[in-house]
Amino acid sequence: MTLSTEYHDNGPNQAKNGGTVAGNITDARPHILVRSGLGRVRELIDNFTGESPSRFAILIFSALILVFTLLFSLPIASSSRTWTPLADSFFTAVSVICVTGLSTVDMATHWSVVGHILVYVGVQIGAVGVLTLASILGMVISRRLGLRAKLMAASDSNPMRGHRGPVAEGQAVRLGEIGSMLATVALSLVVIEAAIAILLFPRMLIDGIPLGNAVWHSLYYSAMAFTNTGFTPNAEGLGTFANDYWFLSILMLGVFLGALGFPVIYALKRHMFHTRFWSLHVKLTVLTTLVLLVLGAGVFALLEFDNPRTFGNLNASDTVFQSFFLSMMTRSGGFASIEISDLNGSSLLVADMLMFIGGGSASTGGGIKVTTLAVIFLAAMAEAKGSPDMEAFGRRVPPDVLRVALSVVLWGATIVALSCITLLQMTKAPLDHVLFDVISAFGTVGLSTGLTGDLENPAKYVLAMTMFLGRVGTVTLAAAVAATTSSKLYRRPEERPIVG
Template identity: 60%
Template sequence: MALRVETRPFGERLRDGFSYLASRTPARFAIVIFVGLIALFTSLLSLPAMTTSGRVADLADALFTATSAICVTGLVTVDMATYWSPLGQVIIVLATQLGAVGVLTLASVMGLVVSRRLGLRQRLLAAGDVNPMALQRGGQGNSPASRLGEVGGLLATVAVSMLVIEVVIALLMLPRFLVEGVEFGVALRDSAYYSAMAFTNTGFVFSQAGLAPYAGDVYFLSLLMIGVVLGGLGFPVIYALSRNLARPRRWSLHVKLTLTTTTILFILGAVAYMALEAGNERSIGGKGVGELAFQSLFLSVMTRSGGFSTFDTGDLNHSSMLVTDMLMFIGGGSASTAGGIKVTTIAILFIAAFAEARGNASMEAFERKIPGDVLRLAVSVVLWGATTVALSCIILLQLQKDANLDAVLFDVISAFGTSGLSSGFTATLEDPGKYVLSGTMFMGRIGTVTLAAALAASQRRQLFTRAEERPIVG
């Protein structure tokens, strides 16, 4: 009697394997998805139809551009306006849209599409994009947006907010192009491009003239700033504000810390640029007080992850470049289109420092007590971020013997913080350097917390406590 071997459809078996991988190691699965997207868009950009010349793009340039797009960074090694064909530019914009969703949220959505349900593991995965500690603590967080029951609403907010904000900004930009006599189809395309690049905090410019024609256009630059700020706040903040915009007392601690720290950094950055660049006519100096203040604010906003610039950022004074380094390293809000160590991370560190200076036993903010494990996570993020930047700088300085440390550090931090501003160093990179900076962008976008969770297959539970002893610090 012959044995019957039951075979299931390939699609069903593939879906089951997909769900199994997602449930076993959610963080690793998210990284696999992210790497897969970079590989996919690298392959697409390597096609002859993607370049204006009709020739196959160099592998290093295709990989760098795909990584920069998926990581919503904005750094480039080729002229975006002349090197890539219109089809190639569309593919790049599509890559930025996928990358803007976030590695964890994107993996959750793909898991939902394939498995046709959002199970507990997928909910944990999406919650981890809102609060990385959810990956370690079963998705339990203090933020309303991080509760498992609201993850479905968060995913809907991600899609709806991206669509609505980008469409509204594009429609507001459209008259600006039409007034100049630009053909309607071209004006609509440019409006959509700039809107998408602003909200995703990418900063790609597909025009040969760049932002030079709009360097003094307050209306156009203000729309870019609005898009960058909304994208950089983070989807959890947008989610919370969409529900309780008029009721600040119901905002979570995460929302309050993000809004407060973001505002403070915008103001401090603008004041710093006004003071440091007032006499530098190559950048924003030599203008009236009003123009100087506006351009300083624009630069302060863009350094956080926007990537747009009305002048060559390599012309900044060295002191201003250092300020820019710090702002780019901090980045924007958690689970946003911005990169960096995130504003809440730096806020936690300052809160801990103030608590220690005052002799307080606990960290408190907005009448809430912050657990100690949040501080440990913040310190870990900063240390891993600083280590990534340091190693990348060392390798690039070794590869590019004639490179200047200031320029290398500037572009490496821009890559890690997915800012997209450049001192001009990226344009001089040879192929090995392009691969190194691509890895830096990848590390900066996926987040050090996600990477750490992916590398740790399981957490050890220590069933004993060792004797306590205090080392000398400081």
């Protein structure tokens, strides 16, 4: 038996002379085996990611957390050059990769320069990873459900959407444009963070911060604002800038853009002043975000204007500004110009609601997402009007979207309830403080009443898992629910249970 000449090292002459190529078979076999082995590995990865993107998401996030846990535990990462306890390094790694902002150690003083660099790099990886993963999952969801209006994690990349008239469902998602979209995600991250840092830098110099620290703090704050993480590089936190409204306004802008999400940023970049070209997802996200921002600020001003520990000693304009800042940060930002524990119980409950809702889909914010709330509101309005369809901005929202939205809300409420019960039993702390920190962890907000810093090790692991499930859970659940959609050749008899 002979092989074709492509497997010969000595050219075609040997085959022409009728010689066997047993020796050449031995020479070629390793290359064949290597190619076959790599091909099998590649095929397994492709099948795994294609058939179960939700499991792939969990695998990626888990791997990142384990790597950063090891790095944070090293002596070189701490300012004291000692090993950081496993519970603290694990909690920090989860908080960084999930861009949450909660901490069990003093982030400004505990970590060395290397530790701070790890935090900075980690939130960038976490933010880009979340956006990239959510974009891919959003496309998978949209393709399987055939939804043109539903953009869970990425904007509709079909350029024909800018034109009036129907668009074929098969063209609603063009997989060939995934690469350019994901490149735009990374570019947006770099450009927006650089712009925020440039705006913050001169203000820090004016406030008397040394040049080197001003450069580092500007970059650090810009990253924490856009990624909606909320860590601060200085021990005083925002206390130094509590009355610097320029500084706080820039932070609000960064948090606002990060919480909007890449689909909206992408659409605004193309059609900033042409709202008729906006997709339904973009319109719902922008409208719901602005409504929540204004309503939250109004409620906080009303509830805290006479609280001497928060806004009671401020004039009207300062109260309005601080109320908007608090409303923005409780959505997902994580920065605080006041002590959260000083808020009235009613304000804490309002903050719980805002944190549970969170930011936009495919954003650096957490929570159940503003579009989820918008879809449920549209369903309630349709039911109140007796309309069989959910409609908004001249478009009809398919019932499949409501199914996913309700599943996400139920999933989130279950996580919060179980975590609250567990931590209440462990800590014996007041319910309002436990509920606040748990929802802050689930919504990856990063605000705390002070409870997180006093947790025992078992409680730290519970809250860390709450952060993980809050970041990964809603996206993967939506993918899982979408994947279960299938056609049936029969329908069972209908019967209506009593509801309400």
